[in-house]
Amino acid sequence: MKKILFVLSDLPKIGPTNQTLYIIKAAMKKYEVSVLTLFDETDCYSVKDNYIANGVKVECLHLESFINAIIKGPKKIAEYIKNNKVSLIHSYGTIADYICEKAHTKTNIPHIISLRVFPKEDLFSRMNFIKAWIAYSIHLSALKKCKHVVACSKSLLGLMRDKYGFAKKFIYIQNGVDVDKYSLDSNSxxxxxxxxxxxxxxxxxxxxxxxxxxxxxxxxxxxxxxxxxxxxxxxxxxxxxxxxxxxxxxxxxxxxxxxxxxxxxxxxxxxxxxxxxxxxxxxxxxxxxxxxxxxxxxxxxxxxxxxxxxxxxxxxxxxxxxxxxxxxxxxxxxxxxxxxSSSFNSTNMGKKYIDLYSEIIE
The missing domain is CATH 3.40.50.2000 (Glycogen Phosphorylase B;)
Known part of the structure; x- marks a missing residue:
């Protein structure tokens, strides 16, 4: 069974980590899956336990800082890929995307990036200017070099293509929701x-x-x-x-x-x-x-x-x-x-990602 490695900075309780779990649960039906985080969990509402409860193997590199991740991360991930015979890397997030693309150049293992924000608007709205500029620069570098970038909506894909010539190669798979989890009670x-x-x-x-x-x-x-x-x-x-x-x-x-x-x-x-x-x-x-x-x-x-x-x-x-x-x-x-009854459900999204994985590694 081929192995897929998901790489994220950490696992806070936010939309993108929920979306990633939906994808993982779908992928587990066909592939061996593990998750590697870069940093220790600091959020008391981390969903790490939820990942583990769903049968997902979660490990951590315990990197100490942004700079530490940039310097040491690519080598550590490349070593993990070789030691665990990983067939494909799937990353989400600025730092994870950057160091996974660097690891890809060391190992030649296919790399997918899930893009869930418009980078400039996101980074400059939550960081000081210098840190945002550095993060923006390295993220653009990763997005430009990565062969397989998947935007989470048609709108985001359009924004990226309008702004960046290199985004012509991007595709989109729309986010989904677990409609069974968010079901109505008797209070219609x-x-x-x-x-x-x-x-x-x-x-x-x-x-x-x-x-x-x-x-x-x-x-x-x-x-x-x-x-x-x-x-x-x-x-x-x-x-x-x-x-x-x-x-x-x-x-x-x-x-x-x-x-x-x-x-x-x-x-x-x-x-x-x-x-x-x-x-x-x-x-x-x-x-x-x-x-x-x-x-x-x-x-x-x-x-x-x-x-x-x-x-x-x-x-x-x-x-x-x-x-x-x-x-x-x-x-x-x-x-x-x-x-x-729409396409915006987690099952539909998961099937589309499995099709993409199959196209790349099989």
Whole structure:
């Protein structure tokens, strides 16, 4: 049985690591699979135990820093590949992509990169300028050299091709969601109270403040709750800024996202940049009605499945609040049925990756 090695920096509880596990579970039906992380887990909500519980072998290189990974990582991964007779490397993330491409040049083992963000928008929104510039430079180097780069959405592929000539070789496989995991309980979406949820990392490009301000300016906010579910560098500042509003509840990171999705009827996202938003897929699979910024990555999903949704122009808080107030009280959502029968499910995504693996190594 041929072996596939997945390489990531670590395994925090975020959308991309969930997507990677979906791919791994599909690959395990045909290949021997292992995961190699670069750094020790620092997030108390790490999904490492969940990977192991699903039968995935997880090992770590215990690299000490970004610089340490850049210098020592390629050699260590090349040694791991040779010692374990790996047939293919599949990486995700700036550092992992870079050092795996370096390891590929040492071993000639095929390398796939899953691209889940538009690099410049992502890196410069969460790092200082110097660190972001270095990370951006090395990521572009890896993406340019790698033969097999898979964008997680048609929209992201389009953005990359418009910006970079070398991206003409890229392909896309759309993200998926485990529709069985995110299933409705007896509290059908159409019977829920008019509560709202932002499910997101609390970082600048997600524009959580815009979602909150739009909600608070709406008339309906007087009798509704907005849950902010997620963690990030801006969380404490937002808590202080909106501390007086009892109808805005900061949940933080949680292992029970489904609980909050099940208590809400509407999903809000003011994000300015995405790959293909995992949280939107989760919300749709629970039947929620999205109210989103009209960026291509949101609309790709919503238009393709003909969802019940509302959109507004990014940055226009007044339009967001008016959109919220314009939604009829008796609106009916069939979004769960639409996402279940669509291509945006983890089974479909997994099959497409298996086909790609077979094409490359068989």
């Amino acid at each position: 979406c159409n019977n829920r109270d008019n509560n709202y949820i932002c499910l997101s990392s609390i970082i600048s490009r997600k524009r959580i403040h815009e979602s909150i301000e739009g909600f608070l300016k709406s008339n309906i906010s007087k009798n509704s709750i907005l849950y902010i579910v997620g963690d990030g560098e801006l969380l404490d500042g937002l808590k202080m800024q909106f501390n007086e509003y009892k109808n805005v509840i900061f949940v933080g990171k949680t292992n029970d996202v489904q609980k909050y999705l099940n208590s809400c009827k509407y999903f809000i996202s003011s994000s300015e940049s995405e790959g293909l938003p995992n949280s939107l897929l989760e919300a749709l699979s629970m039947g929620l009605i999205p109210i989103v910024s009209s960026i291509p990555q949101h609309l790709e999903v919503l238009e393709e499945i003909n969802a019940v949704y509302y959109s507004y122009v990014l940055g226009n808080v007044d339009e967001l609040s008016k959109t919220i107030d314009s939604i009829p009280d008796d609106i009916i959502s069939n979004n769960r049925e639409r996402i279940v």
